[in-house]
Amino acid sequence: MFYASTSTPSGFAFVPTPAQPQVVFDTTTNITCAPATIVSPSFLGGEPEMTMERNIAGSQRGRLDNNRIFVDWPLSSRTQTSQVSRSINGGDIFRLLLDLRTCPQRNRPNCQTGGGGDSKTDVNLYNGNLYFADQEVVASEAVASSTDHGDTWPALRQFAISNTATAVDRQWLAYIDPSVATVGTRHVEAFLAYHVPIVGQYIQGIDQDGLPIDQPAPQIKLVNQSGSLRVDNSSGPAHGWIYQPYRGGNGVTVGTAFAPGYQNPLNWHIHVVSTDTASIFPWLQIDGHGNAYMVWVSQGSLFLSVSPIDDARNNPAAGGVPGTFWTPKAQINPPGVTSTVFPEVTAGDTGRIAVAFMGSTDCVGLSDNCPNEAHWNTYVDVITDALALVRGTPLGVATGIVNHRVDHRGQVCTSGTTCSKDRSLLDMMDVSFDANGRIGVVFMDNNNLLAAPNRIDTSKNGPFTHFAKETGGTVLLAGKPAVNTATPLNSRSASAGDATWPNTSSGQNLPSLDLRGASIGLSADGSQLVAKLRLSDTSLSGMLRDLNAYNSSTSESAARLQYVVRFMTDQDVYHLDMDFQPGRSPQFRFFGGVMDSNDGVQNSTGAIVGARYVADPAFTVTGSVRNGVITLMAPKSLFGVTSGTKLFSAGGFAMAGPSEQDQTATLIVNSSRTIDATPPFDSVPQPVSAPPATVLAADPSVVRHSGWHTVAASGSPNGSLSRLVHNGASADALEMSFFGTGADVIAAKGPRGGSFNVSVDGGPAVLVNEYRPPADPSHPDSTGRLDLTFNVPVHIDAQAAGYHTLRIDVLNNSSDPLRNMVYVDSFAVYGGDGVGPPVPSDASDQINATLGALLGAEYTVMATANTVDLDFVLESVPGTTLTLKDPAGNVVASGTVQDGVLTLHFGPQSIGVFTLDVRNSTAGDVAFTLWEIVGSK
Numbered sequence: 001m002f003y004a005s006t007s008t009p010s011g012f013a014f015v016p017t018p019a020q021p022q023v024v025f026d027t028t029t030n031i032t033c034a035p036a037t038i039v040s041p042s043f044l045g046g047e048p049e050m051t052m053e054r055n056i057a058g059s060q061r062g063r064l065d066n067n068r069i070f071v072d073w074p075l076s077s078r079t080q081t082s083q084v085s086r087s088i089n090g091g092d093i094f095r096l097l098l099d100l101r102t103c104p105q106r107n108r109p110n111c112q113t114g115g116g117g118d119s120k121t122d123v124n125l126y127n128g129n130l131y132f133a134d135q136e137v138v139a140s141e142a143v144a145s146s147t148d149h150g151d152t153w154p155a156l157r158q159f160a161i162s163n164t165a166t167a168v169d170r171q172w173l174a175y176i177d178p179s180v181a182t183v184g185t186r187h188v189e190a191f192l193a194y195h196v197p198i199v200g201q202y203i204q205g206i207d208q209d210g211l212p213i214d215q216p217a218p219q220i221k222l223v224n225q226s227g228s229l230r231v232d233n234s235s236g237p238a239h240g241w242i243y244q245p246y247r248g249g250n251g252v253t254v255g256t257a258f259a260p261g262y263q264n265p266l267n268w269h270i271h272v273v274s275t276d277t278a279s280i281f282p283w284l285q286i287d288g289h290g291n292a293y294m295v296w297v298s299q300g301s302l303f304l305s306v307s308p309i310d311d312a313r314n315n316p317a318a319g320g321v322p323g324t325f326w327t328p329k330a331q332i333n334p335p336g337v338t339s340t341v342f343p344e345v346t347a348g349d350t351g352r353i354a355v356a357f358m359g360s361t362d363c364v365g366l367s368d369n370c371p372n373e374a375h376w377n378t379y380v381d382v383i384t385d386a387l388a389l390v391r392g393t394p395l396g397v398a399t400g401i402v403n404h405r406v407d408h409r410g411q412v413c414t415s416g417t418t419c420s421k422d423r424s425l426l427d428m429m430d431v432s433f434d435a436n437g438r439i440g441v442v443f444m445d446n447n448n449l450l451a452a453p454n455r456i457d458t459s460k461n462g463p464f465t466h467f468a469k470e471t472g473g474t475v476l477l478a479g480k481p482a483v484n485t486a487t488p489l490n491s492r493s494a495s496a497g498d499a500t501w502p503n504t505s506s507g508q509n510l511p512s513l514d515l516r517g518a519s520i521g522l523s524a525d526g527s528q529l530v531a532k533l534r535l536s537d538t539s540l541s542g543m544l545r546d547l548n549a550y551n552s553s554t555s556e557s558a559a560r561l562q563y564v565v566r567f568m569t570d571q572d573v574y575h576l577d578m579d580f581q582p583g584r585s586p587q588f589r590f591f592g593g594v595m596d597s598n599d600g601v602q603n604s605t606g607a608i609v610g611a612r613y614v615a616d617p618a619f620t621v622t623g624s625v626r627n628g629v630i631t632l633m634a635p636k637s638l639f640g641v642t643s644g645t646k647l648f649s650a651g652g653f654a655m656a657g658p659s660e661q662d663q664t665a666t667l668i669v670n671s672s673r674t675i676d677a678t679p680p681f682d683s684v685p686q687p688v689s690a691p692p693a694t695v696l697a698a699d700p701s702v703v704r705h706s707g708w709h710t711v712a713a714s715g716s717p718n719g720s721l722s723r724l725v726h727n728g729a730s731a732d733a734l735e736m737s738f739f740g741t742g743a744d745v746i747a748a749k750g751p752r753g754g755s756f757n758v759s760v761d762g763g764p765a766v767l768v769n770e771y772r773p774p775a776d777p778s779h780p781d782s783t784g785r786l787d788l789t790f791n792v793p794v795h796i797d798a799q800a801a802g803y804h805t806l807r808i809d810v811l812n813n814s815s816d817p818l819r820n821m822v823y824v825d826s827f828a829v830y831g832g833d834g835v836g837p838p839v840p841s842d843a844s845d846q847i848n849a850t851l852g853a854l855l856g857a858e859y860t861v862m863a864t865a866n867t868v869d870l871d872f873v874l875e876s877v878p879g880t881t882l883t884l885k886d887p888a889g890n891v892v893a894s895g896t897v898q899d900g901v902l903t904l905h906f907g908p909q910s911i912g913v914f915t916l917d918v919r920n921s922t923a924g925d926v927a928f929t930l931w932e933i934v935g936s937k
Helices: 540-551
Strands: 002-004 011-013 023-026 049-052 069-076 081-087 119-123 130-136 140-146 158-160 169-175 186-196 200-207 241-248 251-258 269-274 283-286 292-298 301-307 339-347 353-360 375-383 395-401 430-433 439-445 464-473 491-493 515-522 528-535 560-568 573-580 588-594 600-602 608-611 622-626 629-635 647-657 673-677 681-683 693-696 709-712 720-725 730-749 755-760 766-769 789-810 821-830 843-851 856-863 867-875 881-885 891-896 901-906 912-919 926-936
Touching (some): 049 430, 049 439, 069 119, 069 130, 069 608, 081 130, 119 169, 130 169, 186 241, 200 241, 241 269, 292 339, 292 353, 301 339, 301 353, 339 430, 491 681, 528 560, 540 560, 573 629, 588 622, 720 730, 730 755, 766 789, 843 856, 856 926, 867 881, 867 912, 881 901, 912 926
Parallel strands (some): 023 395, 283 339
Antiparallel strands (some): 002 011, 119 130, 130 140, 169 186, 283 292, 292 301, 375 395, 439 464, 515 528, 573 588, 622 629, 647 673, 693 821, 709 720, 720 821, 730 789, 730 821, 755 789, 843 926, 856 912, 867 901
16 A cells, blocks of 8 residues: 655555566576485484675685585584584585594584574685584584684684673574774674574674674564574675575564674664565575575475565665565475475575575475375476566576485474474575685485484484586586586596595595595496595505505594495485405405495484494405406395386495494494595496406415415416415415406416416316426426416306405425426406405515625524414525424424525424524625515414
């Protein structure tokens, strides 16, 4: 109704109700997102929020990184923990920021404040400073800041808020151009807001030193629940104005004030945007010109309203007050999505916005009332001309689904801490964009057996936090092209050198935890799911070195390294693993499982707040560590994989943490830490047909006994081969486990070649004779190393694809005693690969030296409780002697070289240092080569 009063009698006129804005859903623009990155495989994260750095006009040079992203969430008030994870590669991987020395058990970046109630991060895009606000339960607030992008959080920048307000709730952070507002001599660089329900909203400045500025009274009264605080940092006419959205007594409301006068409650202007009762936090964002956008959910429907800054009622340059005029609301949930929740909006250039939300097609209205069976997805609306609402023209909306599988089942309760139904996701998620205008969404997924043992339980455990970036569609910066990128299927490579620990710019790379890529496929016969992780270093010594390096960085040491390939099916999370634990027998272990209740990590009250990856007895996993690759294999039926099954968000994680048997490993105070990860990928596993896989005879997974040693051989395909010098038979001298249909033994032949039987799984043996007459009969090679024919394949069939064991039994039964050498270069496995962890086996050292006339040399060999035999091979001129003495000095074995090579074999009867004497009995210098072989169990 319109009222006009003049000197003539008053008149009334009815103004028509504004027409409902017309919304047109664009079905031709395909909005797609990449496979989701798992922000943390070890910690559950409800209501995550996010800051994506990007350079803007006014950014200090070198202070912002367009690839840096921060994600935060409250973990547990019991342990006073909220967490911050950081990505430095655009969201491909995230790692937790930690104070490793002071409070590693709290798994948080700073230690001098409490927390775990609510959390929020923000980066000042002018100077690059990072702020972290943390609610100390529903009682008080804390804020900390970092000037080096999260590497350190100085003690003088960590504060518990000292205002007189208590029982505060839901804090927000918003950065501001540092040149806009001052309080005395203090420059305001950010604002922290929080409220005492009904009493009011406090908005505190944070100065250049990270110190909160006291705020004696709330600026906005009667705030039921506040939403996302924003400051207009645009190039528009309202630069420096603050917007505080909230749920008030009259509906969806916003308070605005010019930053220089923010402390005075009288400077705040209150405007009702809509009389709707918002179900959950209203969300506000400001575009590059200063237009404001508000989104909210009411009775399950998603709404948008716009406040155009150039409207005279809003424009301070024209005498207006920002936030005064708002367009009629437009309903923007797409057709068929009949219940929505968690509305968030981000804004780029003028009129270009993205709205992220969760939605269900299985129920209508309030998300609290959905049935247990309801399916939920995360959506994003992309609107390139939101100012159409101002002009009254149709609003075009393109919608895409962010997640690649259903991410929640049942209800989403919006009644906060009074919820009686499912509040496992808490209260929000977040959306932003990068320097190219690509949209990024941080969202949640608890569609798994850890969260819901019966899948549709009314009460669930918390979600894993996911991040996905736009791969197809329009972007939010007008000068940037639409995005159209493809994510590789079935595998992803990973950057080298990023397994830095501690997780700071000065951290040192740990090569055995430096993941270079991951893949998932099927065995050649299609029966096995095969996962591979490439590492910079797969040696046992490297893993031990890096475990020690990790432990030197923290007051909470780890017992093992764990390598995890994690992936999701349509409703479960699975994992395939290898771990390395020094002092355990065996040190390497292959295992796997489904993510369920036995993987839960709790906060000492029974509340599940994290996850670990434990061995499920039903999952039989084999594997290998070879040529820089960890291979993990298990029957595909264990994972419900059939032809065409799609796997989601697959990726590798390299972690350090407690042993599986450690009773404290089920508590959040002793959790595994991610050192490195691979970018995520989806997979439709395919059989991999490849050339026969090579397994060296000296591979750590091959079991060798009785004196095998490595001999350099330039003619060998691999530059060396394994040799056994043994007079007579040696049963079960070598075993190689493999998955496949058969294998070739790649052998060599020569004048000193012996013989052996090779068999598979105890089946019929194939006789291999490695003797070949000398190339020069008048000068035969007595060393057994020089006159050889290499690359001699001997095939043995395994009858069918599967797991098999190849065995070599040495015969050496010729009447010629010089034919006592067996050579094996490698194995070529058909339709698969060698499997098995590194095992105790023969380990050889080679010594090359020269003895003067009638002189000798002594060497020592250590026998431990795990030593099964000592073998020595001496190559020298006839007459050179070899003597072995036990730790007590008694001679236990001896011999003299007669035909170029002497071998001694001894099974030690005691533990300790054995002494080996090599002696020249001639009048001239004598060169020799000695191989010392220690057999272990």
